[in-house]
Amino acid sequence: MSGLLVGEVVRSAAGAAPHRPAVVLGGRALTFAALDAGADRAAGRLAALGVRRGDRVVWPPTGDPVETLRVYAGAARAGAVLVPLARDAWSARVVRAAAPCLVLTDTEAATEGARLATAARVRHAVLTEDAVRTDGDRPGEPEAAETPEENDPHLVLFAGPGRPRGVVLSHRASVLRAHCGGRPEPPGVLVCGFPAGHWGVWTAVLRQWQARGTVVLPEAPGPGAICAAVREHRATRLLCPPEVWWQVLDTAPHHLATLRSADTETAAGATPPRLLEAIRTATPAARVRAFLSTPEAGDVAVLDHADVRARPGSCGVPAPGVAARVAHGELWVRGPLLFDGYLKDKKATDAVLRDGWFRTGRAARLDGDGHLHLTGP
Incomplete structure (x- = not known):
């Protein structure tokens, strides 16, 4: 591993055990090799949407935990700061407090994501397995993601209801935890x-x-x-x-x-x-x-x-x-x-x-x- 980086944890596991399942949900399994490749694709799509190192991206509740983990690894590799929201924190108030550059959803949460992105006056995009769709404009070709450093922020956690207060975690702290x-x-x-x-x-x-x-x-x-x-x-x-x-x-x-x-x-x-x-x-x-x-x-x-x-x-x-x-x-x-x-x-x-x-x-x-x-x- 080249550093205390979340994306490197996935890369290292994919190199050591490419065919081992990283995550299983019901009858679906995602190997470490597939997770690593999916993280690269997600990172490229975020870069194509103009997300740069240090930019915050809100990811709301989704019906597909496997896709959530792909986004988690991809955002980390892109240098983006993921703001994953639990059900009790999914509101326009919390989205505004997060001050993201983008609200990213899967297809299932697209309607609600668009509504809250509009209320918070930020962009919204829909991530699918093979494409990314934005509200009103088309993304460019995937670009090379900027490599984060281990002291860069990695996650912002809004841990519950009440006054929005985001807990900022660096790559280093996440990997050491x-x-x-x-x-x-x-x-x-x-x-x-x-x-x-x-x-x-x-x-x-x-x-x-x-x-x-x-x-x-x-x-x-x-x-x-x-x-x-x-x-x-x-x-x-x-x-x-x-x-x-x-x-x-x-x-x-x-x-x-x-x-x-x-x-x-x-x-x-x-x-x-x-x-x-x-x-x-x-x-x-x-x-x-x-x-x-x-x-x-x-x-x-x-x-x-x-x-x-x-x-x-x-x-x-x-x-x-x-x-x-x-x-x-x-x-x-x-x-x-x-x-x-x-x-x-x-x-x-x-x-x-x-x-x-x-x-x-x-x-x-x-x-x-x-x-x-x-x-x-």
Whole structure:
């Protein structure tokens, strides 16, 4: 790999395992070679639309997660800054806050994309498998995309409803968050149980691609589809937020026997010990872990199942490469995984990023062995 670049992660995987599926959705599979080629095509089409290094491109919810991942890799390779919007953030207000040069959609979302692009006074284009269509004018021939640098912005995450505030991530931070040293994993297939558009999907997918492994996206939302995907693909890894894990365990826990890694991830706080015990019972051969993660900081802390009973209410110890301290009762974290700031909001950025520390705003304490406990909202 020539640098900490998202596009190079895909290129490296395609060189090492070209015929291995990078992503599977139902009966469809996209190999790493096909993903790499699709990323090149998407990058060329963005360049033909006048998208240049550092330009922001809004990509709204789409019915085709495979196409979404192609756009994700292609935008990264083009040097564009992708702004993927979840369902609860898909609004003219958020599009205006993102200040993109382009709203890009697939055919399914074209009508809504055109409406919101008009409301935000930006261009709209439709990306298809073999062409790109704009509203009112025709793109030129594909041009060579500008190569990004690892400290360039890569993603802007609008993580939920409320006041639009975009979390800016560089290529470097994205690749390091997904590095296999941060979350040692067994080899094999990952089923990603995050809802479509959730900010945690991007790191989960990139982490699997760095390990040159396959990501399975359930064909339909819901715990039944997740359990079926684990069984059908004999997955060794399952990642879900706590609320989805509860539903999975209530649906078909006997389908989880192949798992060797069972992880839950949330920004809310400590995962209930009862949930971790239930996951352990359903997956006796798996390593069970709970991660405290946020869009701004990536993994903050990790709790192994073995520590659940000894550390009730703990979020675990700081994640690899992360320094944590409590100052005036507030959790501060520092490390290479931090975001670059809030989009176009220097005041808000300066309030939380000081001297390399991210002031989370969360009340917390660290016990004598370095375990983190959140003590307030």
